[in-house]
Amino acid sequence: MIHKIASSLLVILAIICALLSAAPFTPAVFVSLVLMIIAGIYGFYRHFVTATVLLCFGSLAVILSPVMTAQSGLIWLVLVAYVVGLAGVVWGLWKAKS
Secondary structure, three states: OHHHHHHHHHHHHHHHHHHHOOOOOHHHHHHHHHHHHHHHHHHHOOOHHHHHHHHHHHHHHHHHOOOOOOOOOOHHHHHHHHHHHHHHHHHHHHHHHO
């Protein structure tokens, strides 16, 4: 029961961050990056739907943000967060398969 509430709150937070990142609101982008890392943790523990939704909204928030451009020095942070999130989901899928 608590897991469903926490997952729902994380998804709602991801949606809010995706909406706020369209404006140059830097904390929303940072929270989206943290949520992408949390998605990797959720994926590792085989909660694939929540992890996939968090990764999708996190990616959308980073793409929509005018703060994160190719010229900014923070592009490596986006790559690290996305790789950690995606690796957690893939590793969880691999564990579930075997």
